[in-house]
Amino acid sequence: MEEELKLEALENVIARVSGGDERTVLILQIFVIVFAVVVANFFLRRLLARLEERTRHATTPWGFALVSAARKPLTVLAWIVGIAFAARVLHAETGATVFEAVDPVRTIGVIGCLAWFLVRFIGKVQEGIVSRRLARGESIDRTTVDAVGKLLRVSVIITAVLVALQSLGFSISGVLAFGGIGGIAVGFAAKDLLANFFGGLMVYLDRPFTVGDWIRSPDKEIEGTVEEIGWRLTRIRTFDKRPLYVPNAVFTQITVENPSRMTNRRINEVVGVRYDDVGRVAAIVDDIQSMLRGHEEIDHNQTIIVNLNQFGPSSLDIMVYAFTRTTAWVRFHEIKQDVMLQIADIVERHGGQIAFPTRTLHLVGGEPDAPVEPRESGPAAERATSGASGSAPAPATAGAR
Numbered sequence: 291m292e293e294e295l296k297l298e299a300l301e302n303v304i305a306r307v308s309g310g311d312e313r314t315v316l317i318l319q320i321f322v323i324v325f326a327v328v329v330a331n332f333f334l335r336r337l338l339a340r341l342e343e344r345t346r347h348a349t350t351p352w353g354f355a356l357v358s359a360a361r362k363p364l365t366v367l368a369w370i371v372g373i374a375f376a377a378r379v380l381h382a383e384t385g386a387t388v389f390e391a392v393d394p395v396r397t398i399g400v401i402g403c404l405a406w407f408l409v410r411f412i413g414k415v416q417e418g419i420v421s422r423r424l425a426r427g428e429s430i431d432r433t434t435v436d437a438v439g440k441l442l443r444v445s446v447i448i449t450a451v452l453v454a455l456q457s458l459g460f461s462i463s464g465v466l467a468f469g470g471i472g473g474i475a476v477g478f479a480a481k482d483l484l485a486n487f488f489g490g491l492m493v494y495l496d497r498p499f500t501v502g503d504w505i506r507s508p509d510k511e512i513e514g515t516v517e518e519i520g521w522r523l524t525r526i527r528t529f530d531k532r533p534l535y536v537p538n539a540v541f542t543q544i545t546v547e548n549p550s551r552m553t554n555r556r557i558n559e560v561v562g563v564r565y566d567d568v569g570r571v572a573a574i575v576d577d578i579q580s581m582l583r584g585h586e587e588i589d590h591n592q593t594i595i596v597n598l599n600q601f602g603p604s605s606l607d608i609m610v611y612a613f614t615r616t617t618a619w620v621r622f623h624e625i626k627q628d629v630m631l632q633i634a635d636i637v638e639r640h641g642g643q644i645a646f647p648t649r650t651l652h653l654v655g656g657e658p659d660a661p662v663e664p665r666e667s668g669p670a671a672e673r674a675t676s677g678a679s680g681s682a683p684a685p686a687t688a689g690a691r
Contacts, residue, residue, distance in 0.1 A: 320376050327372030331365050338364065351418025359410035363403040370399040397457045405450035412442045433493075433500040433519060440521065482539070486522040489538030493519055498541070503550040510544055512536060554589050554613035555622040561633055562605025567642035571598055571606055577636045582612050587625045589613045605645030 338361045345353035374396035416439040420432065499505045499516055505526070506513035514528035524541070526534040561578075563571065579596040582588050592613035599609035610633065614625050637644060 319379055323376040331368050355414035355418055359407055359414050363407040367403040398454050401450055401454050405446055408446045409443050437494040485539040486537045489542050490521045498546050499548050506547050507544050552617050555617055557612045557626050559610045561608045562645040563642050564645045570640045570642045574640050578633055581632050589615045604647045
């Protein structure tokens, strides 16, 4: 009996030792896997960093975009694969039910990393194309580039979600059918959001303005430079440097003026000379017109008008109408100043003067204490007549133009 008890105790000791050895081997395996993932990540990050530096100044943006976009997703993917492998080892040894979810989680992680890489790659390519073309001084349509980039990113995300659902065992056809039914309800609930989305789509397709354009609306208090065209909002920087966020649906209901696309800037001024200079007006008009036609900053292919326009209350009004070659706001005002100063010199050279508002007073009556009646002067001096008992009026004028 004692021998049987000793034999049983020996077997228990051997079983405990063997079980301890198995646990030790399992822990060692997990340690080796985690260590291998850490080492692989270390060398992978260093390799990608060197490749990124080498491709940063390449002539094409594709290589740099590929390496730069892959840095973070690849390191995360290495951890996902390593942890999933360690979890499978634990599942094989322990048979725990919780480790049965390792394969679906790993699949979702791989799909997510791939979608993350593609989204980053599209963004890096977009930035590379824009920066390189601007560095070479070439023009680029930022609105089109942004629109294509956003459409590609949305397509990648939708595709990744559908593939992930399919990998989890969901029927894509059922998901699409549910989305069609649910889309009706969502459409009613989010009609404003959808209106802004389609408004942004119309802006991308019709392109009434692009990023960097100066726009304004006579219907709304909207004026400034377009900084960003989003799917829901368009950000405009006003001239006092405040950001203005306009829902895209607004642009389908208002008139938008785009001064950035003007071909010329217009000079439309009225120059008034005195009525005393009526005999000099023809010569002044001819010289102003000759000056404009000889001015190198005036576009001679556009309309140029210099004519006596009307008899004003205090002046003979000469209309000056022309277009500058430049559309730059600051340069336009410099040219306009030069034109106006030359017009002033022409008027002075002919012995004329620029008119200013004047008033003529007519003193009417024969008595010393007769009242004084003020009147606004017209195109020609008016003479009022009045009197009593047939006496003739004695007019006197005061004032000057």
